[in-house]
Amino acid sequence: MKWSFKILIILIIVLLFTTGCWNRREINELAITLAIGLDTTMDGQYLVTAQVVNPGEVASEGGSGSSSVVIYQATGETVFEAFRKMTREAPRKIYPSHLRILVIGESLAKEGIGKPLDLLFRDWELRSDFYISIAKGMNAEDILKVPTTLEKIPANHLFDTLKVSEKAWSATSSVTLDDLIADLVSDGKQPVLTGIEAFIKGNEEAALSKRNEEMIDSPARLLFDGLAVFDKDKLIGWLNEKQGRTYNAVTNKVKSTVVNISCPKEGKAVLQLLKSKAKVKGKVKNGKPEIDIEFHREYNVGEIECNIDLTKPETIDKLEKIEEQRATKMFEQSIKQVQEEFEVDIFGFGEAVHRADPKAWKKLSKNWDKEFEELPVNIKVEAKIRRIGTVGNSFLKELK
Template sequence: MKKRILFLIIIILTNFLIGCWDKRELSEITIASAVGIDKVEDEYLVTVQIINPSEIAGRELTGRSEVSTYRVKGKTVFEALRKLTRDVPRKVYLGHLMILMIGEELAKEGIIDVLDFFSRDHELRTDFYIVVTKDSMATDVLNVLTAIEKIPAEKLYDSLEMAEKSWGNVRAVQLDQLISDLINTGKDAILTGVSLIGQKQDNNSMENVNEVKPKNIIRSEDIAVFNGDKLVGWLTQNESRGYNAIVDNLKNTVITIPCNEKNNLAVELLKSKSKMKSEIKQGIPNITVKIDLEVNIADVGCNIDIKKTDNIKELEKNLENQVESYMNLSIKKAKKLKSDIFGFGLELHRKHPKEFKELRDNWEDEFSHLDINIKVKSKIRGTGTTKDTFIDKIDDGVNKNEE
């Protein structure tokens, strides 16, 4: 009997533990989809993009924007966000944040203080993407209304993922990865850059989404290079591809290679796998990066017989030279910026901890003189639905069959 009573008491007490003790009703919060942070003099300028639920889920649209943006300054990011309560009647909820956008000038000063808040807030998930604006302030970029996607932050989130998968010149970075790169010895951080393309005026106008050709668009391009927590430079499109190839993040892209003296041929990357190997001989470190590529021929812009094995081998060699040039360009830029964004130092630290201990305190200079060998091997797997090209059948606009 006593056991049954004890069991009943446990069941009753358990009921009090069920549910979310700290839950908030939807009517008490407003959901932020993106946050932009700039530095203006000695204060943070925080821009919050807030979702208008009536425009997203309502049966009848009012014609208003699906999002609203609010700007406020503060000595700290937390202070600025709390000041928003003066303008927004509900507490700003960051639990569904998709994009954290950091202004270029702030990134040059350092991003540690900003990241500290976002890593501490218990409401935040860590699956949002972090980007750096290029040639614009974060507040200006977040004011752009976008076509196709109703929520601009969602558009940028999807664009980052698509560009990483299909173009290869960006790297979508989330909070955990960024913090890991910042604290790890022998590995510097990178972030994708976003640019405001267009007139940069009236970018928050509804006309920007109602016109066939928007006046302003947000484009994810180039990679921001950090030394410590400070932005020190940018990788161009081809340099960014080279970076992704080295760190085994080149998923799918289009690569243009020469097929004769004047014309080019495009291949679609199907598969890429890179491996990094480190050695230390007589106290001198060196790195070898091997990458294997598999591609399909996608666009033939010249008169070439791709049925011939010799021609295929020549194209494979051209592809290897092209990718190797991308990789060497990225290494050259990183050495110039003294930023080991590839993690060569981390590789040495893991494989040769005793030897690397003597190098780590002066790794910036050691990296600048590091011997790095690139080996690229490619394989053309397919030529599309046809092995012939109609280019050789056309001579000066006249069909040879009619002669």
Template sequence: MKQTIHLLIVWGLIALLLGGCWDRTELNELGIAIGIGVDMEGDQYEVTAQVVIPSAVASKSSPSAGSPVVTYQATAPTIHEAIQKMTDTSPRSIYLSHIRMLILGEEYAKKGISDVIEALMREPFTRSDFYIAIAKKSKASTILKIPTPLEKLPANKMFASLDTLTKTWAPATKVTMDQLLSDLANPDIQSTLPALEAVGDTEASNEKGIDDTKSISPGTILRFSGIGVLKKDRLLGWINEQDSKGFNYIRDEVDSTMGHIDCQGGGNIALLTLNSDTQKKVIVRDGEPVISISVTNDSTVREVNCQHMKLSSMADIKEIEAASNEKIVEIMKHSVETVRRDFEADIFGFGQLIHQSKPGLWKRLKEEKENPFMDLQIEYKAKTKIKKIGSLFESFQKQMKE
């Protein structure tokens, strides 16, 4: 009898643990947010949510079904209050598990972004694999209201554009919540975020809505243009596309990119980087650290506008490789010089590298210098290997002129 009672108690306790659906919410009760924007309105947070309209993105929906997304906006003393407050206008509660983009307004980013990072990390339903960007010269709410062609969902378009851009062109960088949180918590490196800019008449695009994407040339387009430099959690300013590419070379974040070299007799040659690898190490010379940066590139010739260049000549191929090496070193040097001059912020992780490989030396440097990054000696090397020269062996333009 006692054994039966014990079994009933055990099974009763197990039954309590299996009640996993006590807080369930049906799918048709949720507003699935794919983009979140944060701005400041006075001393309060202005939060914008880009929410999917399921009926407009269904596979059988007609092209004239209307906008596939709607934006809701609310202002409150805290971020989560603002999100909850959106139910004033939204018939569904805002669900954050499928966020693709977090957009931060420029003015908000200048005041510090750590509060929104902490707020979203505390949210149990939010994943950390979305990308974060700063709205350059704009508010986040403006960016999230701009319709986009090709991709029905604007936040998905931003996510895909940044993903493709970093893999094929490298003038920006993609940053997830985990990476940003790690950088903000690390005193030996300063954070960066990609700049997202609205180019065109944003007001007209907002008025036209989805109709603006039906034009061959939309009134407003969204583009990632350079990188925002942060010190601690505050935006200091921007570096342009060329310096951003130098930053990506140093951080070993270039997968593939396109560039050109100038020819001595005029003209230029376009080179496609097939893959790139950057190695960094610390060398101690006379008791002082020296950062050695070595970039190895495999490239292919994509365009030849130099009449004197013969791709059948090994000497000319070596000349192209040497010119490419010079160009890569120049790009990296200019990026470091720009950041030193304008921001005095180590976004490249040199301090972190010294700390990891030579902790005693880094401790001494920190005690002796307020900002060791400013006069740190850096040596640059690049090695380009031309793997292919394209479908044509020699340029037919030379034969035309002859």
């Protein structure tokens, strides 16, 4: 009996701590939100746009003719208030736990993105693995209202496009919330975000309707273009393509890309970049900071449009030297342009100096923007061509 009584007491205690799913959410009570847009209004409020999945349209095989997503919008003095105001229109609570992409309007980005990001960083229901992009020259709401092809859900289209573009083309960069916050609070590096634009040709009404999805040459397209430069949390300008490629190369974000180079005599050759590694080292000489960058890059020959013999080792050596000179020139010019035009350290050179000489950094960090503007950057590029493709010399040589 004593043992039975003890077991009963233990069971009662365990039951007290077994409360079940007290905070459970039924799926039919939630509006699954895959994309969010943040803008500012004329009177200084936030305009929040939520791209919500239409479950009936996504689940049905043939589709009912309705859109696969629904747009809900609300304004408020804070982002949280705007989200709650959406319940006046949406039959379900906005649920952003599966968020794929956050788009911030350019006007809001220029005012500052720190305050509106606080809710997204603080909310325990929100995962931080979504991508963040800046609507280039337009509002975020305009981006989220464009129907897309290939993917039924525009948010998935944007997420996958940025992911593929980052791997295949080195002028874009996918940034998550954690990455952005880390750059915002860093002493030696400023944030950079990929820009996104909407191109609409012809009839705007047709472009923004479901018919846009059904056309081969759709009149409305979304395009990731340019990298947005920030000073703390405020947008101050845009990098061009060469500057964007340089930024990704220096920060080791390049997965793959292609580059055009001149052949030794005439014509063009195309190299496919397979691997890129940058070693950034900082140093302080006589109180002045300096940066050394060593690039180690590996290539395949992707295309030949000139009369050269790829079977000769000296030809490969010449192509490697040409690429080293091209890359060195582009990196030097782009870094210098960023120093002169933006005067903010987006490359993380301050972090490199901090690692090399923490004591000197304490003094340098007080006026780092000025130091960065005049910072000497020494660049060395090593290019290696590993393979020339499935054939040797081009058949174009035989045609000539």
